[in-house]
Amino acid sequence: MATRTRRSQRRTEALTRERIVEAAVELLDTAGEGGLTFRALTERLATGPGAIYWHVANKEELLDAATGAVVAAALAAEPAERTAEPTEPAEPTERAEPTERAEPTELAEPAKSAEPAEPARSAELIESTESTESARPTESPDSPQDKIRAIAFGLFDAIEEHPWLPTQLALQLSRSPWGSVTPQIFESIGRQVRALGVPEGHWFTAASALVHYILGATGQNAANNASARTLAPDVDRAEFLDAASKAWKELDPDDYPFIRAVAAQMREHDDREQFLAGIDLVLTGITALHLPSEQDRTPPPAT
Known part of the structure; x- marks a missing residue:
């Protein structure tokens, strides 16, 4: 008898509002709002409805608490550092060396003679968009x-x-x-x-x-x-x-x-x-x- 009483006490002490809300979120994820009932919650938590009502008055309060818990965790997300790729700033200096020779000016003409205008324009648009993205200044994760x-x-x-x-x-x-x-x-x-x-x-x-x-x-x-x-x-x-x-x-x-x-x-x-x-x-x-x-x-x- 004493052992059963001690187990009951441990179970009651472990049943916190946080644990009830966590179980409610799990039920909502698996069964949706219609599946969130106090009967399902008591079965999941292996307790009686009175113990749950001690912490949560009704389903509306439970839904509000579950929403609040999920949102609070989402808002606590840490920003990821956005860094510019090191290879892109270095490319203009490497490409600048061949332009000192006379040969690249002659090599540029075949590109003009090949006239698939539409694909080239699309490629230029994509490339310009990507360069704009890479040109965005690096921001600290604390910005x-x-x-x-x-x-x-x-x-x-x-x-x-x-x-x-x-x-x-x-x-x-x-x-x-x-x-x-x-x-x-x-x-x-x-x-x-x-x-x-x-x-x-x-x-x-x-x-x-x-x-x-x-x-x-x-x-x-x-x-x-x-x-x-x-x-x-x-x-x-x-x-x-x-x-x-x-x-x-x-x-x-x-x-x-x-x-x-x-x-x-x-x-x-x-x-x-x-x-x-x-x-x-x-x-x-x-x-x-x-x-x-x-x-x-x-x-x-x-x-």
Whole structure:
């Protein structure tokens, strides 16, 4: 009898709110919101409903707590250092040596005579885009820009790993912006907006633009993934995008000139790279609109 009492005490002591929330996240991941019931939770935790109700009042509070725990972990992601590749800055100096000879000027003419204009132009566009990316100044992992990227990717990965999360985030933002989740997200982004040197009168607008892009893009990506899971088992992402690309190319050229032009880019795009490009576009807009010249400004340190 004494042994059974001691075991019961150990089980009760081990049942914390954190352990309940962790089990709830596991249930949500495997069974969705409909599968999160207090009966399923008691079975998973090998306890009674009274012990759970001691820590969590109802399912709504449990969903809020699970969402808050996942978001908190996502926002704690550390920024990865972005360094320029060492080979690219060295290339111009190596190519400069042959230009001192008279021979390269004669070798340049065959390139002019070969006139597949369209492929060459496409190659130049791709090369110029890549050179623009590599020309981006190296940023410290402690820069506000990289901290914003880390937050964005933390939420991107969390939403990919937890398909139920987009719905709960939307509810949190619209139904209870005073709850724990919305302030966490806005505070994390807002601190970095402030650290960028954005004037205080524009903090909310700049932070909102970033938050809405991040949650909107990640939510759409999650919807795409959910839709992909409903496709036939033998259809993969590449095949699906290839079929969509071909359909775009077959559209009327007078009505859809843009769609036809970007069909190949849509087929070949990478979701994470596209997401990061969008973050950089928003950051570029914020800095162009709201910051003084780079030489004069001294932003406050990020906290």
